[in-house]
Structure formats: structure tokens, C-alpha cells
Amino acid sequence: MTGNWGRWGPGDETGALNLVTPEVTRRATALVRSGRTLSLAQPLGPGSGSPPHRPGPLRFMNRDAGDYALGARSPGGFRFAEDTVQLPTHSGTHVDALAHAWSGESIYNGHSQSSTRTTRGAQRCGAEKLVPVVTRGVLVDLVAAAGGPLPASAPVDADDLRRGIAESGIVPESGDTILIRTGWLESHDDDADYFADEPGITEEAARWLAEHDVALVGADNYAVEQQVAASGFPAHLVLLHQHGVPLLENVALAELGEALAAESRSTFLFVFAPIPLVGSTATPVTPVVVL
Template structure:
């Protein structure tokens, strides 16, 4: 009996170790700031670009507009837009000193925006979430966070992304709208891939369609109990399939309430802090799904916002020829 108790205690200790969440140290070196995006090479980019089948392209981003979905519930500012110059206002104010005749001839419109960096289609940088006081690769705020942003892993470090992209259409595979707060499992992803006759490859950019982008123009519906990916599904993609980047069409990738009692964003911290994998949120995957384009060349670039924890991004997909 004593022997079995020892074995049980040992198993419990192992289980406790497995459940611990700790910041990952990069296999790409002590100065790494881009994590799994290091998987891209000139050869891998050329390989997928050489398979482009036509000039057809798909815009995977959403529009920015006043009233768009946002994280204002957490205290972050909503999207704001205002005009700084209008044709008639220029005539009245004469800001350029050119006079009424010139300003009536040459109309002038100018505008400005104010927004949270995690609005619309955007990528989360590796400094967005950390664990136990540190972010990816062990960087600490005491050493690397200044009043003007992070000195490490800021959005300005994110390279242009060119890779094989794969759409995993969970919404179509299920055949109906996903239930509120539904957590997409690894089995859901495997089932969808089987229906799409597609296999993942190391270094892929994987985009998860929940169908939530259909409601993007109505913020209240888009934000309402949206479905998302589960921790076990993400672990299967990262650890078993060795993908490079993840994206989805919902507000925050994962579903809420959180599936762990000790972490309110376990998918975020697993990807960003533990594995060094960035991800893209609030994508528009409807055009790809409508045309059943499941494999493509994925090309994306984000704004180089120095020190920022995220940045707007406009990804595109270019369909590719199937390999023989």
C-alpha cells in the first residue's frame, strides 16, 4: 500500500509540474524578439510564392469605423474619427493664407483618428501578455519597459510575414452557428481538416473561422458570447503540428469565461509568453470560406509602432496550386 501511495504522490507531482505556466526562453537566442516567426526563411517564402495560381487576392482585414467592436468594456478607448479640415471650413478659416478664391477652387479635406492598438484586424506582439512579471524570453518590465513603451518585442520588430496559409473552417464543418462561448477543440480542428482534405505543415499560418466576422458590423452581436479556440486545440497546433502563427475572426481568439481558474487568458499567455507565438485577431475570413479557398500564400505586414503591444495589420491571401 505504501508503494502505491508513493506512486500516486509522484504522479500528482508530475501533474502539478505540467500545469505550471512559465515564461519561455527562446531557442533562437537571448536577443530574440519575434519568437516563432523565426521559422520563416527565404527558402520557405519563395516556396509558397512560387505556387501562386493567379492574380486573385483576398483581403482578410476588417474596416475601422466609429462604433466598431472594441475592448471599451476593459477601459480601453473606442475608435474615434474627426475631420481636421473640410472644404467649407477652409474657405471660412483660410488656414493656408491663400484666400477665398483659391480655397473655393482647391477643396481640402483632412482627418485624424484615435484608437486602441488592439482594434480591428491586428497582431498581438509578444509583450502583450506575460507571466509572473516577465514576458517572452525572460524580458522584465524593470529592465525593458520605459515610459514610451517596451524596449523589447515591440510591434516595430515584427517582420513582413510570408508563409503557407491554411483556413480551418470550423463554422462550415459544424454545419451551424457555433454555440455561445463554444470552445473549439483539437478534435473539431482535425474533423474540419479531414473534410477539407488538407494537412498542416510545420511553419504554417493557421486561420480559424468561427463565422463571427459575419456580425462585425453589429458590435453588440459580434461581442456577444463569441466562440473561440480552446487551450488543448492551441497546444495541438503548436506542439504537434508546429505551426508558426495563428489567427481568427473573433474578438479575442479564445472564448470566455476562462477555462482555467488561475488564469483569465490562458490561451494568450500560452502562446505569447510560453511559446513565443504571436497571433492575429478580428480577421475577415468570410470571402475565403465562401470560395472554399483553404490553402494560400499568406502575406501580411503590420504598422511599425515602436514599443507597442500590438499593431493594425492588413493580411492578404493569394490562392496557390495544389501540390502533385
């Protein structure tokens, strides 16, 4: 197997996040100018959309005002509300762990696929192995480059990625996070349309990103890559399986695109702190940008 298997040792389960060294983080902090922060996460709740093969999020109130209306004790006048949320880990803005996708008999780094066949969750490469990082982010703004959102199933190849970086001379570097704005999220309100025929990166573009040693790749759609009937998910296999690059999906990028355009820049400080859900194949995340 080519790619990053064995690069950080036979037991590695963290993948390309290893590329974000202390030096990479120190360099990234120099990108902060105004100190303005932006969240790139979608609001997540029972009203959030979900593809047909996944259930939607649910909320259950464990304690609310109704309990007190029925006579619940209120020591010293103190009252409270609590709830429980149930959701697929691959919903809303989330990151795919390295246990999520593979081909053949092994997941990333040669760990057996049988490590995912358990009611205890993935025993290798689960979401808890996705360490938090602070690094340079690069926005590939295809909306700005194309003059509007990309059409359904539009391929995004390496040349498109190069053209979408507005800042002259910027190319992906080791440890970078690359975020790709296609306009798909901001132009689709209907769930059925959003979860079908999305534009996205091709296998060739995924290999170009991997060759530049990027640490994370994300996009404003639900699978990052181009959706074509019966095509499978080749970019997932290149990035997640072969190179150990986690994928950020359903990332809200419209506000970031506008903010960067106003400053004629493509780079920023990027903060990635996933919830360490033990054994999960993905986990919700709130990516944060500091401008």
C-alpha cells in the same frame, strides 16, 4: 520555461515569425493559382465596435471644406483635406505583439515585465519587432465543418482543428499561418454580444498548434480563444508568452471560406505586413490572401 524561449537567442523579440524562412516563402508562392487577392481586414473607423474596457476609434479633421468656406487660402486653386485618427491598438483587425500577455515576472523569452512599465511603450517585444512575412496560410473552416457558426463559448480543440481543414492530407507545418473561422464575426452585428462569450480555441488546441511550429494564429473573433467566465486567457499564454506566436484578432474570414470552398482547398498564399508601431502591444494590420 518551456516553449521557444532561447530558441533564437536570448535577445530574440520576434518569436515564431523567425520560422518563416526564405524557403518557406518560396514554397508558399506555388499555391497561387488565379492571382485573386482578398483583404481579411475589417473596415476601421469611429463606428467600429470596441469591448467595454477599451475606447473606440476617433477621427479629427485637421483641414476640410469648412476651412475654405471660412476664408482659408487656396494657392492656385489647390485645396486639400487631412485628418488625424486616434484608436486603441487592440481594435479592428490587429495583431497582438509579444509584449501583450504574460504570467509571472517575464514576458516572452525571459525579458522583464518591467519593460512594459513605461510611458514610452514596451521596450521589449513591441509591435515594431513583428517582421513582415509571406507564408502558407491554412484555413480551418469550422463553419463549413459544423454546418453553421459555432455557438457561444464553444470550445475548439485539436480534433476540431483537424476536422476543419477540408483539404485531404493537410496538416500545419513549420512557418504556417493558421486562420480559424468560427462564424462569430459574420453572425454578430451587436457589439455587446460580439465581445462576450465567444467560441474559440482551448489551451489544448493552442499547444497542438505550437507543437506544429506555426508562425501565426488568427480567428474571426476578438480574442482567438474560447471565452468562459473566470477562465483567464490560457491560449494567449501558450502561444504569445511561451512560444512567441503572434495572434491575429477580428479577422474577416467569410469571403475566404466561400472562395476556398468553391475550389475545394484550404491553403493559400498569406501576406502579413503589420504597421511597425514602436513600443505598442498590438498594431492594426490588413492580412492579404492570394489565391
